Amino acid sequence: MTRTEQIAQLAIDASPRAKRKKFSPYILTALIAPLILAVWWFVTETRIVPPILLPTPASVVQSFPRVVFADGFGDQIIRTVTEIVGGFALGATIGFLLGMLLSSSSRLRAAYLPALSALEAIPTVILAPIIIAWVGFGMEGKVMQAALACFYAVFITTLSGLGLAEPNAVNLMRSLGASRWQTMAKLRVPTALPVIFGGLQLGATTAIIGAIVSEFIGSVGGLGYLMIRYRGSFDTAAYWVIIFFFLVIGLVTYLLIWYAEKKIVFWRHTAITRPDLEKP
Template structure:
């Protein structure tokens, strides 16, 4: 038996190893493809320059936009609106998800109403919120919170129901209280799903804040976009779009990093498939 094991080990070692490469190479390689298509479309006059400027014109407009007076303050205002709305909406969504998960009566009573409210487009509520709280940051934070609330709420509610029935029965046999079962079993089981909701909620928070700035604002990146669009400065307009892409990428990476630290067992299983086989 020992000889057979040594022989199989020697065969495994003699097999050519596949070269591992980072998946982020594909991400980086995608950027020049987009630039090439963009250049071909604009140089071939396939799209109007008013709608889609050339990459060169956007590159020339970049320093003019970024180094303009007050640009840093406009970026900071939008980031505060997004972060404040995300924290507020995600917190309320998580707590409501836990509350409705703990009671079937509450879930039956309020889940249909909350789902119906989500069907109302946030762009319709933006003028009402501005009329209530004014054109300041508070209204934008509220709009971003409304936009991201439901994604975190529904994923939390769904994730908390994924605990194995046998594990729940074991906690009950150990005389664990309802909240002990919630925090020690249901929440850890639901964390991968909850973080998926946080990723989606962060994206919708960005959309909610920008839409609110479009409707009515005295500052922010959305306000700058309205100004550039009104003056037909399309290149500067696309510079702001680039900043939205950077904000979206940054929020994704931040949440991904936190998830990697909190839900460490999931990432260990993904990066170390040999542990799953064991």
């Protein structure tokens, strides 16, 4: 590198734009937890919120070993996670396949999309007692409830994403003799993947909600069952320990889907992480 090129590179690195690029957004993420804890401590110490509703951070920390090391706690976590994963896998698979099917036919889309949208307007929480009456208090009903909760998010994002392909690209595929399903697999699905992964993120969240709500209404185990038990005994600190585990489950779910998206939709993340590839 010549002296002139070195001076130019130093000028670029010292520019405000370069400094902004070097600033990590994870710093802001790391500051959220201490801020929340500070507000939580202030609200509980000043008794703005009664301890029966919001325990102090210290009492939650003290209750943590008592909850975690209780007999059968690991089995309860496994049960809830199994319900969430099973429901998400079932609902996401059905939503994706149905989205592909309706995207391939305008007649099917016109016939069934209004009905599916109308069914989504029914809160899944009111279906939980019916599902429990059908399949009982076992794990099957919780999986079904989680699947119903996450189905529509994956379905509608898949249907919307598959329509994002450029018409000229679709016409080119047809002119090359590609069949409808070849066009779907080689063009429409890759184009829709960023949108589909957004639906998977949303569907994972709603699957967690669906499984927990189902455990609230009727269950013989799971983290939701423990929350009902702790709430009935007014053990608010233990109740918040369970809430912490739900936060962990949600965070792990988000990171897993984000990692899968990073590996599968790699071109999108390359454009984000490589600003040198951006257009001037």
